[in-house]
Amino acid sequence: MSARYTTRILIPSDQDTYRCATQALQRGDVVAIPTETVYGLAGNAFDPDALDKIFIAKERPAMNPLILHIASAQAQTVQDLADAAFIDISEIPEPIIDALNRVINAFWPGPLTLVLPRHTRIPDRLTGGLDTVALRVPAHPVAQKLISSTFPLAAPSANRSGRISPTSALAVYDELKGRIPFIIDGDACEVGVESSILAYIDQGLRLLRPGAISLKELRRESGLKILSTQKHPAEVRAPGMLQSHYAPDTPVKIFRNESELMGLLKNCSTPKAGVLLLEPPSEAELLSLLRSRGYVFEVLSESRDLTEAARQLFATLRKLDQQDLGLLFAQVPPQDQGLGQAIVFFVAIFRKE
Numbered sequence: 107m108s109a110r111y112t113t114r115i116l117i118p119s120d121q122d123t124y125r126c127a128t129q130a131l132q133r134g135d136v137v138a139i140p141t142e143t144v145y146g147l148a149g150n151a152f153d154p155d156a157l158d159k160i161f162i163a164k165e166r167p168a169m170n171p172l173i174l175h176i177a178s179a180q181a182q183t184v185q186d187l188a189d190a191a192f193i194d195i196s197e198i199p200e201p202i203i204d205a206l207n208r209v210i211n212a213f214w215p216g217p218l219t220l221v222l223p224r225h226t227r228i229p230d231r232l233t234g235g236l237d238t239v240a241l242r243v244p245a246h247p248v249a250q251k252l253i254s255s256t257f258p259l260a261a262p263s264a265n266r267s268g269r270i271s272p273t274s275a276l277a278v279y280d281e282l283k284g285r286i287p288f289i290i291d292g293d294a295c296e297v298g299v300e301s302s303i304l305a306y307i308d309q310g311l312r313l314l315r316p317g318a319i320s321l322k323e324l325r326r327e328s329g330l331k332i333l334s335t336q337k338h339p340a341e342v343r344a345p346g347m348l349q350s351h352y353a354p355d356t357p358v359k360i361f362r363n364e365s366e367l368m369g370l371l372k373n374c375s376t377p378k379a380g381v382l383l384l385e386p387p388s389e390a391e392l393l394s395l396l397r398s399r400g401y402v403f404e405v406l407s408e409s410r411d412l413t414e415a416a417r418q419l420f421a422t423l424r425k426l427d428q429q430d431l432g433l434l435f436a437q438v439p440p441q442d443q444g445l446g447q448a449i450v451f452f453v454a455i456f457r458k459e
């Protein structure tokens with residue numbers, strides 16, 4: 107296991123925070139940082155020792171590549187990415203470059219990751235030996251400030267491998283205390299689910315991971331056809347998208363609506379179960395059944411808003427997972443509602459095999 111650290115939580119308003127974090131990154135240490143999606147465990151993307159520390163602290167398999175987080179100034183266009191020697195654009199056709207420029211213009215800085223042919227200087231340790239590299243320009247001011255004052259940062263979600271992504275500094279502490287020196291507390295993440303991953307693969311664009319930005323928005327901005335991985339689960343190309351990722355310890359059963367949940371509850375003999383609802387229960391019968399059984403239930407959005415539900419998803423799941431429940435029922439929304447696709451995706455892979 108990794109070196110033992112006394113993990114300190116730093117506050118952005120404290121004068122010493124950026125000095126401490128910058129020095130740690132410069133000497134090859136890792137620092138957990140807030141981003142608008144989830145917290146990341148950041149290290150110098152061009153320092154193999156720092157990359158090793160990320161993999162060790164997370165217990166992450168070496169074949170699972172990391173996202174390169176870059177400064178906005180180096181990422182206004184696809185040409186900028188090539189000029190900064192992050193990617194090789196020699197094989198990307200002109201119409202795809204144009205489409206990517208429109209997507210960059212619309213969504214960077216923000217919760218979008220692009221997977222493109224890598225430049226030769228990108229370390230193998232970062233890409234897991236793939237010939238592509240994943241790039242993102244985070245919008246969170248703390249992340250942008252750190253990158254601009256140091257170097258591009260490799261940053262996977264700041265959880266131990268296979269566990270729920272953290273959306274607060276305390277959740278990171280829960281995951282990585284003793285394994286890393288610093289966590290910067292940038293409050294709860296605004297988006298709450300990971301970035302969408304859009305890749306240029308086999309001459310076309312493909313969504314590898316649904317996330318904060320919907321397939322519909324990406325299609326609209328790019329003006330091109332984008333294949334959805336969800337329609338082809340067998341072809342998933344993001345190595346980290348294996349089943350059992352993001353899994354809570356509690357086994358999860360999925361339902362779509364209240365009547366389906368009622369059916370599941372009637373046949374459930376687990377003495378201590380939990381229910382994760384997208385919106386407040388509308389059936390009095392459901393509420394009284396939950397109460398009479400003493401089941402714990404959490405509502406992701408009182409106002410039935412999917413953006414809020416996504417923001418609360420991982421934090422609420424983490425809370426339920428800490429209550430020693432025998433079973434957790436989790437609701438998924440219809441896929442075609444913007445963020446619904448991301449929620450369906452993440453909840454579906456919560457399921458334990």
Ligand code: TXA
Nearest residue numbers: 143145146171238239240262263300301344345346347
């Ligand atoms: O929102 C996010 O993207 C967060 C924040 C911290 O930026 N980061 C994040 O990183 O989710 P991580 O490592 O937890 O997930 C990155 C995913 C993994 O599933 C990995 O396999 C995939 O991106 N990935 C990275 N490089 C890739 C590549 N070259 N080709 C395909 N997939 C790649």
Ligand code: MG
Nearest residue numbers: 262263271346
């Ligand atoms: Mg992750």
